[in-house]
Amino acid sequence: MAPHRTPHVTRRRIPEATVARLPVYLQILSEQAEAGVASISSEGLAELAGVNAAKVRKDLSYLGSYGTRGVGYEVDYLVYQIRRELGLDHDWPVVIVGAGNLGQALAGYGGFGERGFPVGGIVDIDVAKVDTVVGGVRVRHIDELDAIVRSKDISIGIVATPPSTAQDAADRLVRSGVSSILNFAPVVLSAPAGVTVRKVDLAVELQILSYHEQRRGDQRRTEQLRAASGGVTPIAGNPSPAESRRDATA
Amino acid sequence: MAPHRTPHVTRRRIPEATVARLPVYLQILSEQAEAGVASISSEGLAELAGVNAAKVRKDLSYLGSYGTRGVGYEVDYLVYQIRRELGLDHDWPVVIVGAGNLGQALAGYGGFGERGFPVGGIVDIDVAKVDTVVGGVRVRHIDELDAIVRSKDISIGIVATPPSTAQDAADRLVRSGVSSILNFAPVVLSAPAGVTVRKVDLAVELQILSYHEQRRGDQRRTEQLRAASGGVTPIAGNPSPAESRRDATA
DNA sequence: TCGGCTTTGTGAAATCGTGCACGAAGTGCC
DNA sequence: GGCACTTCGTGCACGATTTCACAAAGCCGA
Numbered sequence A, B: 001m002a003p004h005r006t007p008h009v010t011r012r013r014i015p016e017a018t019v020a021r022l023p024v025y026l027q028i029l030s031e032q033a034e035a036g037v038a039s040i041s042s043e044g045l046a047e048l049a050g051v052n053a054a055k056v057r058k059d060l061s062y063l064g065s066y067g068t069r070g071v072g073y074e075v076d077y078l079v080y081q082i083r084r085e086l087g088l089d090h091d092w093p094v095v096i097v098g099a100g101n102l103g104q105a106l107a108g109y110g111g112f113g114e115r116g117f118p119v120g121g122i123v124d125i126d127v128a129k130v131d132t133v134v135g136g137v138r139v140r141h142i143d144e145l146d147a148i149v150r151s152k153d154i155s156i157g158i159v160a161t162p163p164s165t166a167q168d169a170a171d172r173l174v175r176s177g178v179s180s181i182l183n184f185a186p187v188v189l190s191a192p193a194g195v196t197v198r199k200v201d202l203a204v205e206l207q208i209l210s211y212h213e214q215r216r217g218d219q220r221r222t223e224q225l226r227a228a229s230g231g232v233t234p235i236a237g238n239p240s241p242a243e244s245r246r247d248a249t250a
Numbered sequence C: 001t002c003g004g005c006t007t008t009g010t011g012a013a014a015t016c017g018t019g020c021a022c023g024a025a026g027t028g029c030c
Numbered sequence D: 001g002g003c004a005c006t007t008c009g010t011g012c013a014c015g016a017t018t019t020c021a022c023a024a025a026g027c028c029g030a
Helices: A016-034 A042-049 A055-063 A075-085 A101-108 A142-152 A163-176 A202-229 B016-034 B042-049 B055-061 B075-085 B101-108 B144-151 B162-176 B202-228
Strands: A073-076 A094-097 A119-124 A138-141 A156-159 A181-183 A196-199 B072-074 B095-097 B119-124 B138-142 B156-159 B180-184 B196-199
Touching: A016 A042, A016 A055, A016 A075, A016 B016, A042 A055, A042 A073, A042 B101, A075 B016, A094 A101, A094 A142, A094 A163, A101 A119, A101 B101, A119 A142, A138 A142, A138 B202, A142 A163, A156 A163, A181 B202, A196 B202, A202 B016, A202 B138, A202 B156, A202 B180, A202 B196, B016 B042, B016 B055, B016 B075, B042 B055, B072 B075, B075 B180, B095 B101, B095 B144, B095 B162, B101 B119, B119 B144, B138 B144, B144 B162, B156 B162
Parallel strands: A094 A119, A094 A156, A119 A138, A156 A181, A181 A196, B095 B119, B095 B156, B119 B138, B156 B180, B180 B196
Antiparallel strands: none
């Protein structure tokens, strides 16, 4: 019989929206733990995370029942549970494909290693880049991708190539055995079922902001028109009633 | 009476989920236009964007009725309409706060300017960084933020500081008159109503992937157990039936 | 002009995510 | 031990989003 590592029976599936919020809670809770806070209420956590308290409770309820009524949640234990659920009880080395501007920045950005995702390798197709060192890691040729992935048992790959070669990069990653891909190239990648792909597109984020800016402009213009045309003068309402904050991802 | 610039009466509000997809369609359509494709069906666009065709039609319907039944959509016209709706008919200069690793990479990443978001300025609080040049832009001191924002009429700010100073950076941006913020720091920013905040957190993205990886591992272990315990042997089912692809943002 | 074919635009149903409201459970004071 | 108070866990209603299904519309060849 296989040794029973953790008694971690796959509990009910966690909704994607919740999964996207857990890392945020984790971040906040870690800070609180650091600051010596021992327990926190759903209200308190909600405040810090900028969400509704009921949502926090519902989210946490997917982990099981780890709160104490009348008291709140024990910070340390919550940190432990969330880390376990997210699979953060061990490191996940990542490999970066593309050592251009973005790839270098990602490799140089210490934040990954600290948070459990050390850069296990960075590769590029351009031989001129090979053997240069970025963020303490030597760039290797993309043909070595297989060897790197296998030797370090990597399952997460990061695509940081120009758009034209992104699909090729993804295909190579999949062939090497990677099953999760974080794509920074502004293209839609296709991958076989069983491989999770997430995309981060900076220009898309800015375009979404642009939409809201545009909309604000329209609104102001419309209001000015209405005011100028001598209708009922609005009595200093909120400058913008709707959306107050938005947190992305998901 | 105010001059009637565009006959752009604020049409019905576009759902946030749709707004997040429009930039992706735009990207694809621009490529198609480039390649000489004159018209495209919802089916074709859906295929390229990795979404459902009905969704594409509904999304586009929020722009008005720009398709021709039996034929499809005229690519050029669609590009024009989406750009207009997203407010991309003019540039939106941005200001970057924080000239560290990430700030430099963002400034150096040419993709912004090309897609309508030129870097109008980059500031840092550290005088040692001031006057260095990154991506063709001279770093200036954060005290000059006001002047930069006003002189270039900037409404979008990018926070690329360490987490500890991110809220301060955001506050300064708001005080300078910026009304949209893209936050790269791993903290939850608070901002007054009327200011749109979006967050991009690379570690969060990786943690979401980690969750899925973890889950896959659990599943495989469970299957092995089931198989080993001598039940009905499954006849080579899909290694992982569920999720095939996911595109991020929002 | 007509009939067959394609593809859009959109009601309606199904699904997913959010927030309220409240019973249940625990704490601490008297 | 009992009472007042706090905070969790969750059923339920509501709103947003997705998907289906199909009538309406346009194209084209006969």
